[in-house]
Amino acid sequence: MFKCDLCILEHGAEWLDxxxxxxxxxxxxxxxxxxxHMPTARQGETMEECKRRFLKLYPEAQIxxxxxxxxxxxxxxxxxxMRAIVRPMTITSSILLWLIAILLVQLVAECVWGGPVLS
Ligand SMILES: [Zn+2]
Ligand SMILES: [Zn+2]
Numbered sequence: 001m002f003k004c005d006l007c008i009l010e011h012g013a014e015w016l017d018x019x020x021x022x023x024x025x026x027x028x029x030x031x032x033x034x035x036x037h038m039p040t041a042r043q044g045e046t047m048e049e050c051k052r053r054f055l056k057l058y059p060e061a062q063i064x065x066x067x068x069x070x071x072x073x074x075x076x077x078x079x080x081x082m083r084a085i086v087r088p089m090t091i092t093s094s095i096l097l098w099l100i101a102i103l104l105v106q107l108v109a110e111c112v113w114g115g116p117v118l119s
Contacts, residue, residue: 037061037069
């Protein structure tokens, strides 16, 4: 059976019966390169030749945004996750900074003029 573990992981075992599932070793090699951007050495091909042929066929695999390989997908996922966490954090901290600034102004006003000026 020429199965793609990545696709089974993503779509479930029933994916094997679909038309896009590879039916031969050659089809699996094409599938891995076109669908997952994973260079797969053909018969009589060195890894060096394989990489050169692969990059000529799929130049988009050199760019993080367009590469479909599992590594790049994980990197993009982590980056998006970090952005989703960091952005609300910076908003919260700037609100906190404003609150501290207002409190400081109130405090200074109290010391200098003997009463709050901002309320
Ligand atoms: Zn696949
Ligand atoms: Zn990649």
